Amino acid sequence: MGEVTAPPSGCLTDAQLAELHAAPPGQAPEALARHLATCERCQARALFGAQRASGPKKPPPEFPSLRRTFFYALLVLVAMAAFFWSLAKLSGQLH
DSSP: OOOOOOOTTSSOOHHHHHHHHHSOTTOSOHHHHHHHHHOHHHHHHHHHSSOOOOSOOOOOOOOOOHHHHHHHHHHHHHHHHHHHHHHHHHTTSOO
């Protein structure tokens, strides 16, 4: 194998990534290994085979409404009260 350098655009080509994959551990061309060690985009391509799509991102989920939040909080408080009442009843503190 001759001297291999990274392409002028900065990232490795598919052929260079294939050369890295084909090389035995520790025997990769130095220029390719150096670039791969510093380029996050090429690391992702080498590990996962493709880069992430750069389209619009999915919007984050909406927070529950205030009414729903209070309802669930009340539900938790009722469940805790029932638990402690049954615990007191079973331990003999309530008659």
